[in-house]
Amino acid sequence: xxxxxxxxxxxxxxxRGILRAVDGISLSVGEGETLGLVGESGSGxxxxxxSLLRLLPKGSGRIAEGSIKLDGxxxxxxxxxxxxxxxxxxxxxxxxxxxxxxxxxxxxxxxQVSNPLRNHNIAxxxxxxxxxxxxxxxxxxxxxxxxxxxxxxQFSGGQRQRIVAAMAIGCTPRLLVADEPTTALDVTIQxxxxxxxxxxxxDTGTGIILITHDLGVAASLCHRIAVMYAGRIVETGPVRRxxxxxxxxxxxxxxxxxxxxxxxxxxxxxxxxxxxxLIDPPTGCRFAPRCPARMDKCAEPPPTVTLADGHEAAxxxxx
Ligand SMILES: Nc1ncnc2c1ncn2[C@@H]1O[C@H](COP(=O)(O)OP(=O)(O)OP(=O)(O)O)[C@@H](O)[C@H]1O
Ligand SMILES: [Mg+2]
Numbered sequence: 001x002x003x004x005x006x007x008x009x010x011x012x013x014x015x016r017g018i019l020r021a022v023d024g025i026s027l028s029v030g031e032g033e034t035l036g037l038v039g040e041s042g043s044g045x046x047x048x049x050x051s052l053l054r055l056l057p058k059g060s061g062r063i064a065e066g067s068i069k070l071d072g073x074x075x076x077x078x079x080x081x082x083x084x085x086x087x088x089x090x091x092x093x094x095x096x097x098x099x100x101x102x103x104x105x106x107x108x109x110x111x112q113v114s115n116p117l118r119n120h121n122i123a124x125x126x127x128x129x130x131x132x133x134x135x136x137x138x139x140x141x142x143x144x145x146x147x148x149x150x151x152x153x154q155f156s157g158g159q160r161q162r163i164v165a166a167m168a169i170g171c172t173p174r175l176l177v178a179d180e181p182t183t184a185l186d187v188t189i190q191x192x193x194x195x196x197x198x199x200x201x202x203d204t205g206t207g208i209i210l211i212t213h214d215l216g217v218a219a220s221l222c223h224r225i226a227v228m229y230a231g232r233i234v235e236t237g238p239v240r241r242x243x244x245x246x247x248x249x250x251x252x253x254x255x256x257x258x259x260x261x262x263x264x265x266x267x268x269x270x271x272x273x274x275x276x277x278l279i280d281p282p283t284g285c286r287f288a289p290r291c292p293a294r295m296d297k298c299a300e301p302p303p304t305v306t307l308a309d310g311h312e313a314a315x316x317x318x319x
Contacts, residue, residue, distance in 0.1 A: 001069075002174050002207035003029040003052070008066035010044075010051045013059075017279040021047040023231035024066070029175065029207035034197075036218035036239070037211045038254070039228035042275060045211045046097060048228070049177040052209075053088050054080075071174060090120045093168035094177040097211075099160040102167065103152040109136070109163055110148030117170050135166040139196060158189035165196065172204050179211040194221050215258055219243060224310070227251045230275050230286040237311030247305075247313040250287045285316065293317050 010022035021044045029035045037045050050056055051063055054075065068075040070091060078087070093116075096102045103112060113132045117123045123131045129148075136144035139162040141155075152160055161181060168176060181193050198221070201208060212218050218225055219239060226236040227250065235248040246252045253271045273290035276282055282289065288298035297316045305318040 001028050001030055002033075002071060003027075003209075004067075004069040005052070006067040006069075008048070008051060008068065009064045010047055010056065011062050011064045012047075012057060013062065014279075019278045020231055020281065021278055022051060023278075023281075025226075025228070025231075025233045027226050027233065027236065029209060031207060032201055032205045033224065034201065034208040034210055034222045036222035036225040037209055037228060038213060038215060038218050038225060040213065040254075040271075040275060042278075043228040044231045044278070045213075045228055046179055049094055049179050049209065049211055052175070052177060053092055053094055054078075054083050055088070055094075089116045089168075089173075090171050091173055092175045092177065093171065093173040095161075095164050095168045095179060095181050097179040099157070099164045100152070102164045103160060105152050108149050108151055109155070112152075113163065113166050113170060116167060120171050122171055131170070135170045136163070138169070138199075139163065139166045140192060141166070158192075161189075161193065162196070165193065169200050169206075173206060175207045175209070176200070177209045177211070180213070181210075197221065215243075215254060227254065230281060231278055232286065232314070234287065234315070235313040237308070237313075241308065241311045247307055247311070247318055248287075248315050249291045249293045249317070251313075253290075253292075285314075 006026050008022055008025050009020065012019040012021055025048060027035065037048065039045055052068055056062065063076055066076065070087065075087060110132055113136060114128055117128055117131055132148065133144045141147060141159060141162060155163065165181065178197060197208060200206060210218065210221055222239050224237065225239055225242045226233045227248065229250050235246065235251045242251065243255065246255055257271065271290060276286055276289065284299040285302045288294050295316055302314045302316045303319050304312050304314045306312050307318065
């Protein structure tokens with residue numbers, strides 16, 4: 001396994017109280033595998049990704065519990081300097097949700113794509129320059145060699161997203177966390193980014209965690225899906241099983257919200273109600289207040305039930 005996460009708990013210590021953004025999740029990613037992490041806004045997807053890099057909000061963010069293993073090496077107990085030197089940007093890279101958080105407006109693209117390669121001692125001098133041109137060409141920046149001196153604002157939104165991807169793949173990481181890499185992009189560029197991620201994976205065997213709320217994107221790119229709700233994983237399984245026989249009422253509701261071609265319903269079936277507060281969440285099943293299949297038992301935490309090889313869901317209905 002490239003990545004094995006067990007019972008990860010990430011807390012944000014806020015004035016309002018302790019926000020349990022990631023509350024006991026376990027997941028794994030194999031060599032050359034893509035795991036889709038899907039769920040509504042605020043379910044803890046980005047903070048899960050940031051936890052893997054130990055890049056949590058300064059002051060408030062803390063990994064409170066659990067284990068993160070990369071190729072068998074425990075990361076939660078590693079020193080900050082070892083994390084920066086050997087792991088972050090080198091063995092685990094992240095494509096951030098908003099490309100401008102990864103790009104500095106006052107440095108040229110050439111400088112910014114060079115940085116991780118230089119810092120991790122992958123290339124220097126003329127080799128570095130040609131490597132930078134290589135990765136920029138790989139992400140389809142036209143005439144890359146002429147644009148090394150240009151600044152982020154001189155590129156389109158889609159190009160900026162691809163430049164961030166170039167920074168992430170330059171060091172051929174073992175694990176790539178791609179946080180909503182396509183939401184801000186138009187459809188043709190989305191297709192290009194997806195093709196690019198597939199290509200990188202075929203070439204290098206990199207494990208990918210693709211964070212998205214778009215189940216269509218997840219279906220086309222992922223081998224397995226983990227569905228997140230209010231800081232927990234409620235269902236996980238191979239992509240075909242998740243789409244054909246979703247077991248958790250939340251997964252079923254998410255799938256029902258996808259418009260299908262030829263669908264005569266005038267609008268999407270949104271899931272009624274709001275996700276719970278992560279400062280003071282319900283003690284039992286967190287989806288219960290919105291669940292059409294709610295029972296009395298749901299006031300207690302649901303068991304995780306194995307439905308088939310690699311397909312699990314946490315719901316009383318299945319117990
Ligand atoms: N820096 C922060 N300070 C305070 N609360 C935060 C911070 N970052 C995230 N949160 C809260 O933590 C929870 C999880 O946030 P996270 O960004 O991981 O969600 P997400 O699933 O990535 O959502 P989205 O789909 O909108 O990107 C949310 O309740 C969010 O409001
Ligand atoms: Mg997010």
